[in-house]
Amino acid sequence: xxxxxxxxxxxxVSVATLVVGVxxxxxxxxxxxxxxxxxxxGPAMNASAISGEYLSAASFLGVAGLIxxxxxxxxxxxxxxxxxYLLLLVFVxxxxxxxxxxxxxxxxxxxxxxxxxxxxxxxLVVMIGxxxxxxxxxxAGLTLATLTGAPTWLGGAIVAAIVLANVVAGxxxxxxxxxxxxxxxxxxxxxxxxxxxxxxxxxHRAPHWSTAGWAEPLQGEHALYLTYSIIVATFFxxxxxxxxxxxxxxxxxxxxxxxxxxxxLCLLGVFYLLPTVYGVLGRMFTPDLVADGRTDSVVLSLxxxxxxGPLADLLTALLGAGAFAAFLSTASGLIISVGGxxxxxxxxxxxxxxxxxxxxxxxxxxxxxxxxxLAVAAAGVAVAxxxxxxxxxxxxxxxxxxxxxxxWRGLTPPGAIAGMALGxxxxxxxxVTVMLGSTPGGWWGSVVNQPALCTVPLAFVTMLVAxxxxxxxxxxxxxxxxxxxxxxxxxxxxxxSYHPEGPRGGAMSARRSSYRIDRSS
Amino acid sequence: MPERVRITAxxxxxxxxxxxxxEIDAQxxxxxxxxxxxxxxxxxLALTTxxxxxxxxxxxxALFALFPxxxxxxxxxxxxxxxxxxxxxxxxxxxxxxxxxxxAEHHEQVFGELLDRR
Numbered sequence: 001x002x003x004x005x006x007x008x009x010x011x012x013v014s015v016a017t018l019v020v021g022v023x024x025x026x027x028x029x030x031x032x033x034x035x036x037x038x039x040x041x042g043p044a045m046n047a048s049a050i051s052g053e054y055l056s057a058a059s060f061l062g063v064a065g066l067i068x069x070x071x072x073x074x075x076x077x078x079x080x081x082x083x084x085y086l087l088l089l090v091f092v093x094x095x096x097x098x099x100x101x102x103x104x105x106x107x108x109x110x111x112x113x114x115x116x117x118x119x120x121x122x123x124l125v126v127m128i129g130x131x132x133x134x135x136x137x138x139x140a141g142l143t144l145a146t147l148t149g150a151p152t153w154l155g156g157a158i159v160a161a162i163v164l165a166n167v168v169a170g171x172x173x174x175x176x177x178x179x180x181x182x183x184x185x186x187x188x189x190x191x192x193x194x195x196x197x198x199x200x201x202x203x204h205r206a207p208h209w210s211t212a213g214w215a216e217p218l219q220g221e222h223a224l225y226l227t228y229s230i231i232v233a234t235f236f237x238x239x240x241x242x243x244x245x246x247x248x249x250x251x252x253x254x255x256x257x258x259x260x261x262x263x264x265l266c267l268l269g270v271f272y273l274l275p276t277v278y279g280v281l282g283r284m285f286t287p288d289l290v291a292d293g294r295t296d297s298v299v300l301s302l303x304x305x306x307x308x309g310p311l312a313d314l315l316t317a318l319l320g321a322g323a324f325a326a327f328l329s330t331a332s333g334l335i336i337s338v339g340g341x342x343x344x345x346x347x348x349x350x351x352x353x354x355x356x357x358x359x360x361x362x363x364x365x366x367x368x369x370x371x372x373x374l375a376v377a378a379a380g381v382a383v384a385x386x387x388x389x390x391x392x393x394x395x396x397x398x399x400x401x402x403x404x405x406x407x408w409r410g411l412t413p414p415g416a417i418a419g420m421a422l423g424x425x426x427x428x429x430x431x432v433t434v435m436l437g438s439t440p441g442g443w444w445g446s447v448v449n450q451p452a453l454c455t456v457p458l459a460f461v462t463m464l465v466a467x468x469x470x471x472x473x474x475x476x477x478x479x480x481x482x483x484x485x486x487x488x489x490x491x492x493x494x495x496x497s498y499h500p501e502g503p504r505g506g507a508m509s510a511r512r513s514s515y516r517i518d519r520s521s
Numbered sequence: 522m523p524e525r526v527r528i529t530a531x532x533x534x535x536x537x538x539x540x541x542x543x544e545i546d547a548q549x550x551x552x553x554x555x556x557x558x559x560x561x562x563x564x565x566l567a568l569t570t571x572x573x574x575x576x577x578x579x580x581x582x583a584l585f586a587l588f589p590x591x592x593x594x595x596x597x598x599x600x601x602x603x604x605x606x607x608x609x610x611x612x613x614x615x616x617x618x619x620x621x622x623x624x625a626e627h628h629e630q631v632f633g634e635l636l637d638r639r
Binding site: 072216479 | 579
C-alpha cells in the first residue's frame with residue numbers, strides 16, 4: 001500500500017513538473033529565454049522559484065537526519081542556509097543583477113576583463129555544480145529505496161531523466177514556473193504531516209529529550225571549530241552557488257533583486273522551522289535509525305512509526321512527493337547552470353559550427369550523465385554534509401571573487417585567479433577526501449571534514465595580497481564597471497558596452513569578439 | 522599632480538550641460554568622487570549589517586563555549602539553544618535583511634537626487 005501510494009505520488013510530481021514545463025515551452029524561443037527567462041518575472045514568483053530551487057534534498061531530508069544524529073549543533077545548517085541569503089543580499093544581489101552577466105564566468109570576464117579568469121570561474125562552476133548534484137541523485141535513490149525497496153540507482157536515474165526532458169525542451173522559463181510550484185509543494189509536504197504527528201507526542205509518553213547530552217550544543221571533539229566552520233561555509237557559500245546566482249538575472253533590476261532576496265529570506269525562514277521538528281520527533285520515536293546509519297530517511301519513516309492505516313500511507317506518499325520535488329528542482333537548476341557555462345565555452349570554441357541552443361542541450365546531457373555516474377560511484381556521506389561541502393568550495397572560491405570584485409577596485413586578474421585556485425584546490429582536496437570516505441582522525445580530520453574556516457580566509461587573503469602585488473594589472477575599465485555595478489538602474493549613465501549576448505542578441509559565439517571591440521574603443 | 526586649470530564661467534548665451542551624470546560619464550574627478558561616496562556608503566551599510574549578524578547570530582557558539590550554563594538553560598520551558606537556533610534566529614535574519622534593503626534603497630535615492638539637482 002505504501003509502495004503504491006508513493007509510486008503514485010512520485011509519478012504525480014514528475015508529471016506535474018513536466019506539464020508545467022510544457023506550458024512554458026511555447027514561451028521560450030531565443031537564447032535569452034533559455035538562460036534567464038527573459039527577465040520578466042515578478043519578485044513574488046521569483047522568490048518562490050529561488051526558494052524552490054534552493055531547498056534541496058539536504059534541506060528536505062538531510063537536516064532532520066543530522067539533527068537526529070548529532071543534536072542541536074546541526075541547527076547551524078538550516079540557520080546558515082538562510083543567513084547565506086542575507087549575506088547574498090548584503091554584498092551581491094543588486095550589483096550582480098546590474099552587471100547584466102548571465103553566469104559567474106560572465107561576471108569574472110566582465111569585471112576582470114580577462115579570459116583566463118573566466119575559464120577558472122567556469123571550471124569552478126562545473127566542479128561546485130557537480131558536487132551539489134551528486135547528493136541530490138543519492139537522496140533520490142535513498143528515498144525510492146526506503147519507500148518502495150527499489151534499487152538505489154533507480155531514483156537518481158528517474159530524476160535525471162525528468163530534469164533532462166524538462167530542461168532540454170523548455171529551458172529556464174518552464175523551470176521558473178516549476179520551481180515556484182515546488183517551493184509550495186515542499187512546504188506543505190513537510191507541514192501537513194506535522195499536524196498529524198505532533199498530537200501523538202503526548203500519547204507515546206515521550207522521553208525527556210531536552211535534558212539529554214544530545215540536546216546541548218558543542219558536543220564532541222573540536223566542536224567549536226566545526227561549528228564555526230559550518231557557519232563560515234554556509235554564510236558565505238550561498239552567494240557563490242552557480243544555480244543561486246543565475247536565478248538573480250531574472251529580476252528586473254537591482255532594486256527588485258534586493259526585494260526578491262528579502263522575500264526569499266521569509267520563505268526560507270518559514271520552511272526551516274520544520275526540519276527541526278522532524279529531527280526531534282525522530283530522536284523520540286525512531287532512535288534505531290541512528291544505529292542503522294539510515295538517519296537521512298527519518299523524515300520519510302516518521303508517519304509509519306507514529307500512525308497507521310491509510311493516513312500513514314498518505315502522509316508518507318506526500319513526504320515522498322515533497323522529497324522528489326526537492327531533488328527535481330535543485331538538480332534542474334544546477335544542471336541548467338552547469339550546462340549553461342559549458343555551452344558558452346563550447347559555442348565560443350567551435351565558432352559558429354554549433355548553435356547556442358544546440359550547444360546548451362548537448363552540455364546539459366553531458367553534465368547529467370557524468371554526475372549520475374559520480375553519484376553511483378561516490379561513498380555515502382550524509383546528504384546535508386555533502387551539500388554543505390559544496391558550499392565550502394563556493395565560499396572559498398567564487399564568494400571572494402564576487403565580494404572583492406564588487407566592492408574593491410584593486411582586484412586584478414592574477415590576484416583573483418590565485419585566490420580562486422588556492423581556495424579551490426585546498427577546499428576541493430578536502431571535499432574529495434571526505435567523499436571517498438578516507439577522512440583521517442584528530443585535528444587534521446576535523447579540518448578536512450569542515451575545511452571552510454581555514455580555506456575561506458586563505459582565499460580572501462591570497463586574492464588581496466596577490467592583487468596588491470600585481471597592481472599594474474588592474475583592468476582598464478574598472479571605473480566604468482563600478483558605475484554599472486553600483487549606480488541605481490533608473491539613472492541614465494554610460495555603463496560600458498559589455499553584453500554577454502553579443503550585438504545581435506542571441507549569438508553567443510560572437511560574444512567575446514564584440515566584447516573586445518566595444519571595450520577597447 | 523595635474524596642472525592647475527582656471528575654470529571660467531560658461532557664456533550666458535550658450536549654457537553648457539554639466540550635470541553630475543555627465544561628469545560620471547566622462548570619468549572626471551568630480552564624477553569619481555560621487556561614485557566613490559555612493560560605494561562607500563553602501564559598503565559601510567553592508568559591513569554594519571554583517572556586524573549585526575555576527576553579534577545576534579554567529580556569536581552564539583562562542584557564548585555557549587564561554588558560559589557553559591547557557592547550554593542547558595531553559596526559557597519558557599524550552600531549552601535555550603533549541604529556542605534560539607531553531608526559531609528565534611529566523612525573524613532576526615528577516616529583520617536584518619528588510620532593514621538593509623530599505624537603507625540601501627535610501628542611499629540610492631539620495632544619490633539619484635544629487636544627480637537630478639545638476
